[in-house]
Amino acid sequence: MIEIEHLGITFGSGKSQIAAVKNANLTVAEGESYGIVGESGSGKSTVLRAMVGIYSHWTGTIRIAGKPLQGKRSVASRKHMQMVFQDPYGSLHPRRTVDDTLSEPLIIHGLKNREDRVLKILTEVGLGPEFRFRYPHQLSGGQRQRVAIARALILEPRVILLDEPTSALDVSVQAEILNLLSALRKTHGLTYIMVSHDLAVVGHLCSRIAVMNRGEIVEEMSEEQMRTGNVKHEYTRQLWTASQGYDREALATFKEFV
Amino acid sequence: MSQSSLGHESSWLLADTPRNAFQAKCQRIYIGWLAFKGNPIAMFGLAIVLFLCFVALFAPWIAGGDGTTQDLANRLAPPSAEHWFGTDELGRDIFARIVWGSRVTLYIIFLVSIIVMPIGLIIGTTAGLLGGVVDATLMRITDIFLAFPRLILALAFVAVLGPGLENAVLAIALTTWSPYARLARAETLTLRNSEYIMAAQIMGASRIRILFAHIMPMCLSSTIVRLTLDMAGIILTAAGLGFLGLGAQPPLAEWGAMIASGRDYLLDQWWVPTIPGIAILVVSLGFNLLGDGLRDVLDPRSSGGH
Amino acid sequence: MNKLETTGFEAEAPLISVRDLHVTFSTPKGPVHAVRGVSFDLGRERLGIVGESGSGKSQTGRALLRLTAGNGRIDASRMMFDGMDLMKANAKTMRSIRGSRISMIMQDPKYSLNPVLTVGGQIAESCRRHEHVSRAEAKKRALSMLETVRIREPEKVYSLYPHQVSGGMGQRIMIAMMLITNPQVMIADEPTSALDVTVQMQVLSLLDDMVRERGMGLVLISHDLNLVSSFCDRVLVMYGGRIMETLDAKHLDKAQHPYTKGLLNCLPKLDGRHDDLPVLKRDPAWLHEDGLSGGASR
Numbered sequence: 001m002i003e004i005e006h007l008g009i010t011f012g013s014g015k016s017q018i019a020a021v022k023n024a025n026l027t028v029a030e031g032e033s034y035g036i037v038g039e040s041g042s043g044k045s046t047v048l049r050a051m052v053g054i055y056s057h058w059t060g061t062i063r064i065a066g067k068p069l070q071g072k073r074s075v076a077s078r079k080h081m082q083m084v085f086q087d088p089y090g091s092l093h094p095r096r097t098v099d100d101t102l103s104e105p106l107i108i109h110g111l112k113n114r115e116d117r118v119l120k121i122l123t124e125v126g127l128g129p130e131f132r133f134r135y136p137h138q139l140s141g142g143q144r145q146r147v148a149i150a151r152a153l154i155l156e157p158r159v160i161l162l163d164e165p166t167s168a169l170d171v172s173v174q175a176e177i178l179n180l181l182s183a184l185r186k187t188h189g190l191t192y193i194m195v196s197h198d199l200a201v202v203g204h205l206c207s208r209i210a211v212m213n214r215g216e217i218v219e220e221m222s223e224e225q226m227r228t229g230n231v232k233h234e235y236t237r238q239l240w241t242a243s244q245g246y247d248r249e250a251l252a253t254f255k256e257f258v
Numbered sequence: 259m260s261q262s263s264l265g266h267e268s269s270w271l272l273a274d275t276p277r278n279a280f281q282a283k284c285q286r287i288y289i290g291w292l293a294f295k296g297n298p299i300a301m302f303g304l305a306i307v308l309f310l311c312f313v314a315l316f317a318p319w320i321a322g323g324d325g326t327t328q329d330l331a332n333r334l335a336p337p338s339a340e341h342w343f344g345t346d347e348l349g350r351d352i353f354a355r356i357v358w359g360s361r362v363t364l365y366i367i368f369l370v371s372i373i374v375m376p377i378g379l380i381i382g383t384t385a386g387l388l389g390g391v392v393d394a395t396l397m398r399i400t401d402i403f404l405a406f407p408r409l410i411l412a413l414a415f416v417a418v419l420g421p422g423l424e425n426a427v428l429a430i431a432l433t434t435w436s437p438y439a440r441l442a443r444a445e446t447l448t449l450r451n452s453e454y455i456m457a458a459q460i461m462g463a464s465r466i467r468i469l470f471a472h473i474m475p476m477c478l479s480s481t482i483v484r485l486t487l488d489m490a491g492i493i494l495t496a497a498g499l500g501f502l503g504l505g506a507q508p509p510l511a512e513w514g515a516m517i518a519s520g521r522d523y524l525l526d527q528w529w530v531p532t533i534p535g536i537a538i539l540v541v542s543l544g545f546n547l548l549g550d551g552l553r554d555v556l557d558p559r560s561s562g563g564h
Numbered sequence: 565m566n567k568l569e570t571t572g573f574e575a576e577a578p579l580i581s582v583r584d585l586h587v588t589f590s591t592p593k594g595p596v597h598a599v600r601g602v603s604f605d606l607g608r609e610r611l612g613i614v615g616e617s618g619s620g621k622s623q624t625g626r627a628l629l630r631l632t633a634g635n636g637r638i639d640a641s642r643m644m645f646d647g648m649d650l651m652k653a654n655a656k657t658m659r660s661i662r663g664s665r666i667s668m669i670m671q672d673p674k675y676s677l678n679p680v681l682t683v684g685g686q687i688a689e690s691c692r693r694h695e696h697v698s699r700a701e702a703k704k705r706a707l708s709m710l711e712t713v714r715i716r717e718p719e720k721v722y723s724l725y726p727h728q729v730s731g732g733m734g735q736r737i738m739i740a741m742m743l744i745t746n747p748q749v750m751i752a753d754e755p756t757s758a759l760d761v762t763v764q765m766q767v768l769s770l771l772d773d774m775v776r777e778r779g780m781g782l783v784l785i786s787h788d789l790n791l792v793s794s795f796c797d798r799v800l801v802m803y804g805g806r807i808m809e810t811l812d813a814k815h816l817d818k819a820q821h822p823y824t825k826g827l828l829n830c831l832p833k834l835d836g837r838h839d840d841l842p843v844l845k846r847d848p849a850w851l852h853e854d855g856l857s858g859g860a861s862r
């Protein structure tokens with residue numbers, strides 16, 4: 001479904017040039033849920049943003065369902081891939097009702113039966129029709145994230161990119177959103193790429209996980225490796241250990257990976 | 259929270275689940291109004307502005323005359339029961355002229371607003387969103403306008419266009435829009451990288467759509483606030499032009515021009531220039547207080563949380 | 565002056581002792597009770613306060629410094645710190661306590677640091693405000709403090725502005741700034757939730773050192789039950805402004821309260837399966853049950 005080969009993105013020029021992503025390769029099968037973990041600045045979100053075309057100056061190849069992506073996208077091609085952002089407070093336009101937010105993609109893509117579609121998607125993400133005319137400030141964080149998921153889903157895409165979708169939420173809400181995401185994947189046969197700093201969250205939703213550090217994919221873990229901590233790369237092991245909670249002894253062995 | 263005690267209309271306006279887009283919009287405005295209402299100083303400003311509108315609307319009935327009838331036998335009469343604010347050097351009733359002058363003031367305010375807001379918003383948001391050469395060009399033009407002192411530039415425009423109220427308005431508008439463009443650009447720059455703009459991009463929204471449907475509504479409120487706060491300055495510039503004889507032409511009653519022609523009598527017949535001065539002061543103050551209150555309600559930074 | 569000679573915190577009097585703390589905010593929609601009857605003691609230990617957003621955990625921390633926002637009111641039958649009732653302390657006393665004897669670290673260093681001053685300057689300033697030392701001495705202390713919080717090039721970092729440092733470094737700088745005055749109590753409100761896991765651990769180990777070496781009392785406020793329980797000695801679990809349960813951090817599995825259990829269960833586990841996570845069901849009765857705020861009885 002998704003093939004990424006030799007993806008590279010650099011920002012800035014001259015001396016201040018930073019390679020955000022270096023030679024990233026990954027393949028995701030249709031219906032698979034793929035995770036990318038890494039710390040801030042590892043380039044994990046940059047990969048997603050290159051995929052959806054927020055950044056257009058990348059090098060390498062990105063193929064979706066066999067078709068290579070160009071830097072410039074046609075409006076129609078955007079339908080197949082949507083994204084859910086981290087911050088449910090920042091990803092909804094504060095002056096627009098839920099209805100405005102959900103109708104807009106339909107208007108842009110000239111889809112009919114807007115009202116039916118909006119009501120259907122609201123039910124699907126676990127919000128009732130009573131949420132249709134609310135403003136974001138009238139919603140809780142979890143409800144906002146459900147609206148953001150609904151917005152991504154309403155165009156019926158095949159791939160959804162999840163950029164830390166639960167890291168701004170309370171754990172109990174996080175559980176609800178994770179359950180919703182895995183249920184939606186099953187019913188719609190969606191392909192996910194999920195980016196997170198939280199190994200446990202990615203491990204819960206994804207079957208394979210790439211570990212990124214400083215723009216490079218250092219290792220790809222299977223679900224099994226993830227569960228047992230039987231990983232090859234030292235950086236991965238350190239990340240795994242840190243995710244287990246505070247451990248003074250283990251901390252002494254931590255080092256910087258450059 | 260139970261709202262049943264607030265009556266029927268407010269339960270519609272405060273219902274947790276609005277049934278349609280119209281109700282949702284009304285609720286939004288109503289909640290803003292509730293916040294505004296809680297600020298007595300802003301309400302005082304609003305009262306002044308509404309009073310100005312009322313006076314302008316019913317000027318023929320309130321003034322009791324057209325304000326241009328001369329009565330040379332009765333010139334420079336002090337305030338009395340017949341002439342509440344006295345008469346000027348041509349024996350015209352100052353009260354009537356103040357009342358008629360409110361129309362001129364409102365006219366200036368209205369024209370300046372409908373010219374300045376769109377120009378400032380479009381130039382600022384376009385520059386901010388597109389960036390690069392467009393941004394640089396538009397902002398340098400803005401800088402040029404920003405560099406001149408307002409009254410001097412307005413004077414130059416009026417000198418070219420010829421004196422008259424419409425030209426004065428045009429001159430004021432042309433000298434006023436630049437800060438709005440800067441404001442709108444600055445706001446666009448912060449909005450441009452927000453996730454909801456990215457989300458709109460990802461779903462395929464065109465730049466025009468992002469500009470008009472996403473960014474402009476966010477910049478609108480701060481522009482309105484700024485305009486209300488600037489209103490006092492606009493009124494004063496208009497009065498200044500009037501004072502210099504470059505704005506409204508006689509016999510049209512314009513407060514600035516009234517001060518100008520009355521300034522010779524300041525010491526002996528103080529009411530002739532003082533009354534229009536007070537009128538300008540009160541209206542300017544009203545707009546400033548209103549603007550302060552609006553800022554608390556509308557400004558995304560102060561009302562962003564809840 | 566009972567300074568920092570300490571051995572085993574259990575025996576001695578608590579650093580902070582709070583009984584029946586209430587924080588109420590007046591809003592246009594009526595009063596909002598953020599904290600309702602919280603009681604606890606803090607010794608020379610690592611005390612965790614865990615709860616979800618809106619549980620009142622942050623307001624509890626702020627109330628200790630009487631930093632509640634303007635429309636809020638604090639009530640408590642007592643709030644003792646070092647033999648002083650903070651409820652009765654005047655504004656001047658509170659100012660002298662804040663920052664020098666009880667410090668607070670917030671989640672986002674960006675809002676706590678002055679953007680137009682260098683970070684080093686701010687640390688030195690903080691030092692000079694609480695102790696009368698020369699500029700050179702303050703700078704020296706600031707530099708050594710930066711080293712203590714494991715910043716590798718203190719001289720270079722000293723002259724940076726807040727926007728030039730990363731989140732993790734910013735938080736270390738905040739900690740340096742708070743520690744330079746040698747406080748007896750540190751209140752850390754989500755000090756690490758904006759940081760990467762490995763950096764998070766390093767920041768926590770700094771706080772850990774301060775508790776062990778300086779005998780400081782630490783209140784760690786966080787939403788992350790796992791993290792808090794692996795770091796702290798005791799954990800207070802808050803919900804709806806009340807303490808649901810006080811737990812020994814080592815024995816989290818012995819949690820009795822359904823809320824604590826629910827919180828633990830809905831966390832995705834590293835070694836977990838891909839089934840649906842159990843969703844936390846909230847019981848309105850938790851907000852009304854009495855006698856649950858048993859934090860006072862240690």
